[in-house]
Amino acid sequence: xxxxxxxxxxxxxxxxxxxxxxxxxxxxxxxxxxxxxxxxxxxxxxxxxxxxxxxxxxxxxxxxxxxxxxxxxxxxxxxxxxxxxxxxxxxxxxxxxxxxxxxxxxxxxxxxxxxxxxxxxxxxxxxxxxxxxxxxxxxxxxxxxxxxxxxxxxxxxxxxxxxxxxxxxxxxxxxxxxxxxxxxxxxxxxxxxxxxxxxxxxxxxxxxxxxxxxxxxxxxxxxxxxxxxxxxxxxxxxxxxxxxxxxxxxxxxxxxxxxxxxxxxxxxxxxxxxxxxxxxxxxxxxxxxxxxxxxxxxxxxxxxxxxxxxxxxxxxxxxxxxxxxxxxxxxxxxxxxxxxxxxxxxxxxxxxxxxxxxxxxxxxxxxxxxxxxxxxxxxxx
Numbered sequence: 042x043x044x045x046x047x048x049x050x051x052x053x054x055x056x057x058x059x060x061x062x063x064x065x066x067x068x069x070x071x072x073x074x075x076x077x078x079x080x081x082x083x084x085x086x087x088x089x090x091x092x093x094x095x096x097x098x099x100x101x102x103x104x105x106x107x108x109x110x111x112x113x114x115x116x117x118x119x120x121x122x123x124x125x126x127x128x129x130x131x132x133x134x135x136x137x138x139x140x141x142x143x144x145x146x147x148x149x150x151x152x153x154x155x156x157x158x159x160x161x162x163x164x165x166x167x168x169x170x171x172x173x174x175x176x177x178x179x180x181x182x183x184x185x186x187x188x189x190x191x192x193x194x195x196x197x198x199x200x201x202x203x204x205x206x207x208x209x210x211x212x213x214x215x216x217x218x219x220x221x222x223x224x225x226x227x228x229x230x231x232x233x234x235x236x237x238x239x240x241x242x243x244x245x246x247x248x249x250x251x252x253x254x255x256x257x258x259x260x261x262x263x264x265x266x267x268x269x270x271x272x273x274x275x276x277x278x279x280x281x282x283x284x285x286x287x288x289x290x291x292x293x294x295x296x297x298x299x300x301x302x303x304x305x306x307x308x309x310x311x312x313x314x315x316x317x318x319x320x321x322x323x324x325x326x327x328x329x330x331x332x333x334x335x336x337x338x339x340x341x342x343x344x345x346x347x348x349x350x351x352x353x354x355x356x357x358x359x360x361x362x363x364x365x366x367x368x369x370x371x372x373x374x375x376x377x378x379x380x381x382x383x384x385x386x387x388x389x390x391x392x393x394x395x396x397x398x399x400x401x402x403x404x405x406x407x408x409x410x411x412x413x414x415x416x417x418x419x420x421x422x
Contacts, residue, residue: 044114044139044348045069045090047105049128050121050324052076052094054366054395056083057404058330059120059340064088065333066341071109075101075123082411085403098127102134112137116347118304118325118340122199125324126151139347141303141323150301150323155198156232159321166295169317171310172235178224184216191236193271194219196228199322207271209236242266243309243316244274245289246326247357248343249297254356256297257339259332260289264387267369269378275370276387279331281361288316290356296321304343327395331364334392364393368412 046063050056052074060070060083072092074081084092095101101124109115116139119125128140132147143149152158156173163170174185175197191211196202206226210216216233223231247258263274280286289309296305306326308319329340335358342354365388373379396405 043069044116044344045071046344047071047073047109047115047117048325049073049101049105049117049119049124050075051123052078052081052083053121053327055120055325055327055329057086058327058333058395059118059325060086060088061398061401062329062333062338062340063344066338066344068341068344073101073105075121082404082407085407087401087403098123099131102127102131106134109138113139115139116344118343120325120327120329122154122322122324125322126154126198129323141301143302144300146300150303153321154323156195156320157197159318162295162299162321163318168292168295169315171237171317171319174233176220176231176233177229178220178231179229182217182220182224184213184220185233188213188216188233189235190216192216192233193236194223195232195234195271197230197232199320202228204271204273209270237310237312237317239310239312241311242274242319243280243285243289243311244277244306244326244328245293245309246304246306246328247293247339248304248346249293249302250342250346250352251302252346252352254354256290256293256356257337257342257354258286258289258293258357259328259337259339260286260357261328261331261364265370265373265379267366267372269373273327273366273369275366275373276391277328277331277364279335279358279361279364281359285311285316286357292316292318304340327366328364330395330398331393332358333398334362335360362392363387363390365391366395367397368408369395 046068063070069090072083072089074094075098081094119128129150157175160173194208208219210219242263245260260280261277262280265276266272267275304325306322310317337358342352345352374384
């Protein structure tokens with residue numbers, strides 16, 4: 042039996058791009074989706090051999106152990122925070138599978154998914170970050186006296202929170218109300234960071250390898266996001282400027298030296314000549330599709346590396362092409378943040394799309410119908 046891939050995560054394009062890259066290269070892909078949906082649109086992709094949906098991460102992980110018994114034949118790749126966190130907390134149970142880890146030690150990735158732990162990691166390794174505080178919400182809400190306004194409030198652990206809960210607070214009163222709302226949502230603590238006036242945001246993603254080039258990275262400049270504040274990049278350009286690439290690589294080298302082996306997604310801020318760390322995601326990026334047209338297949342490189350095969354890939358792409366998460370970015374048009382003609386022009390010069398992909402359009406058609414129904418039913422898109 043040849044080696045196969047098991048991808049595990051939510052019902053979104055993160056898994057689709059990952060499956061396409063592996064499938065293009067002849068890897069049989071099994072998708073295990075953890076979501077509240079009844080069925081997953083990932084099933085529509087011709088690059089996914091099997092697809093099953095679970096509502097609970099532990100049930101999904103139990104299924105993998107029971108259904109894919111020849112462990113050495115499977116490479117398991119998480120593509121959501123929930124999957125990465127759950128998998129790492131049960132790492133010892135998955136001995137024999139090819140799986141991401143930090144030094145093959147259970148719980149270390151899960152620990153470093155906490156943003157306060159990432160701050161400590163940054164301090165220890167001389168990586169600059171915005172000023173950060175963790176506010177306890179268990180009893181009375183106590184706002185630190187040295188807090189900086191404006192600030193941005195986030196869940197401490199992404200896997201336990203929701204991106205929709207991220208808030209920008211421009212006054213102390215707004216911050217107090219935000220922290221109180223976090224408490225009513227059930228959070229026991231919240232991360233508060235200085236809201237920087239940045240030149241632009243970088244999303245750099247890739248993998249670490251055991252063989253040359255050891256680090257694969259795709260650095261991208263965020264042109265637009267959705268939602269505009271605290272959201273995810275929806276229109277981006279691959280960065281080829283060597284100075285920026287080198288600064289990104291220097292941060293990833295710290296990650297690699299810590300013992301991390303796997304796929305990553307890192308958010309950075311550019312402020313003047315400095316590149317500051319915002320967040321490290323220890324799982325495959327939703328932006329994975331951005332390397333397809335340049336045939337920069339870093340997940341496939343990691344797959345080969347896991348099973349001991351020779352890897353043939355450069356350290357980063359050399360074309361500064363554009364990429365778009367098309368349905369998310371079009372919301373900027375609906376909300377009149379971008380003119381339609383400008384968006385059409387951007388769409389025309391884009392090489393890589395999250396959903397539209399020649400030869401595998403069924404997932405895009407499925408999502409199109411879904412969003413049209415959402416729109417006409419008056420639901421928030």
